[in-house]
Amino acid sequence: MSKFENMENQNPINILAKMEQGIAFSAAMQEVPEVAFAHQPGCLCCSDGRFSPSDATLEKEGMAGQGILLLFNEVELNDFVAKLKINPEKPQIIASHEACGAAGLAFDAIKKLMAENQDEEVARIFAFLGISQLPTTSDELGVVYTKQLAKLTNIDYAHLELSPEKEHHNESGIIVTDLDFDERFIVTGEQQFFNSASAKLGLSDEYIKTELTELTKIAFGSHGRMGHHDNEIFHLLVISNPAGAARLSSIAEQVTNNQIFSGRVKVEVAVRE
Ligand SMILES: [Zn+2]
Secondary structure, eight states: OHHHHHHHTTEEEOHHHHHHOOOOOHHTTTOOOOGGGSSEEEEEEEETTTTOSSSSTTTEEEEEGGGGGGOHHHHHHHHHHHHHHTTTTTOSSSEESSSSSHHHHHHHHHHHHHHOHHHHHHHHHHHHHHSOOSSSSSSHHHHHHHHHHHHHTTOEEEEEEGGGGOSSSSSHHHHHHHHSSOOTTTOTTTOOEEOOTTTTTTOOOOHHHHHHHHHHHHSSSSSSTTOOTTTEEEEEEEOHHHHHHHHHHHHHHHTTTTTGGGTTTEEEEEEEO
8 A cells, every 4th residue: 555545544734733722843743644754756846835746646845946946056956967867766757837936036037147148157057958048938947947857867757737726825834854754744724835855855055045035935925825914924844853953944044034034934843863
C-alpha cells in the first residue's frame, strides 16, 4: 500500500488551529505521523500554495518558480542544475504552472536588464533558456525555463493549470524544510502554505532568504491573504533536524526583521531528532 493510500485514513493536523489554541508548533508537529517524513517520489513545483502535484502520489518539493530566480545568479544556477542532475533522490517531475508570480518577477527583471542594455547578461540568460528573444508573457517564460531545467536534469516535465476556485492566494505561512516532509499532513481545508524545500535541494543561505522574502511579499501584497487580514501573523514554519534547524531559523529570522512586514512575520521551529 502506498503512503498516500495510507493517508486517506489520516486526518491532517490543523497546525494553525492548534497554534491559535496556544499549542506550540513543535508540540503540534509531534502529532504528525511518522509516515509524513518517509521518502517518496517528489514533484519540484512552485512554492505557490495554490498548487500541488496533480499526481497524488508525489510529494511537493517547493521552490519559487521552480528556481527561476536563479537565472540571475550564474554560478548558483549552474551548481543547482549540476547537483539536481546527479541527485539520487531527485524529484520525479518538474512542473511549471499558470499565473506564476515568480515567473513574473523574473520576466520583469529580464526586461529591466534589456532596458539597461546589459547585453552580456541578457545573452547569458537567453543561452541558458535556449531562446533568442524574450517570450511575450511571464507564464511563457516560466514554461520555457521549466522545460529547460527538466531537460538539463533528465527529469520529466509537467504543467499545472489554475483551477478557478483557487484564483486568489490564501497562504498563512511558508513551510521551510530541508527534510522529506509531506505537507499534506498539515494542510487542512482551505488553508494554504507556501512550500520552500530549497534547503533540501542544496541552495545557499542568500538564495533561501531571497525566496522567503519574495514569497512573504506575495502574501502581504494585494493578491495575498495578509493584505486583507490585518490582525494575522504570517508563519515561517521551519521543519528540520537539529543542525538544519539552526541554519534555517537564522535565515528565517532575517526575513522577519525586514521592516516592510511590520513585525507580522514570526518563525516557528519543529526540530526532528
Ligand atoms: Zn509560481
